[in-house]
Amino acid sequence: MLWFRHDVFKFLCFVFQGLLVNMMLESRRLVPVVVAFVDRLLSCQKHSWLGECLLQKFDEHLLPKVRMDYKLVYCFPIFDRIAENQTIPPRGLLELLTNFMIFLVEKHGPDTGMKSWSQGSRALGICRTMLMRHHSSRLFLRLSRLLAFTCLYFPDLEVRDNSRYCIVLPLT
Secondary structure, X not given: OHHHHHHHHHHHHHHHHHHHHHHHHHOHHHHHHHHHHHHHXXXXXXXXXXXXXXXXXXXXXXXXXXXXXXXXXXXXXHHHHHHHOOOOOOHHHHHHHHHHHHHHHHHOOOOOOOHHHXXXXXXXXXXXXXXXXXXXXXXXXXHHHHHHHHHHHOOOHHHHHHHHHHHHHHHO
């Protein structure tokens, strides 16, 4: 009977994870609620494994499905939690941030105003979080490509300077 409960619990967790991913994709206003829920799970010693499992599922299922547009910043709080977690490989998040920076460079124009600066700065904040939490060998190649692209092509000078600073961090 115990194995039955365990299988049912695994199934419910699987359904719940998929439901959370779909809800965040459909309504970005729910992202802060999901982040608060994950934070509560991570802060509880008994349930921290469930919070890490949710973050892993978000990395696997949410990152490939998000649309590349200016509204992606609504998902940055959950990306921050993924970046903070050392058990999740940073590859998917780095690829997404690289594509986002390319999107920002391509869409930059006179009508974008401060969007490029604000969103580029927040993306670099996630990169800094990864630098502080992960071993540099896990992210050096992809992160250096992202930061080098930002140094060369990003329209905002402050973001370019901050990316240069981030490139130097792993080398010191």
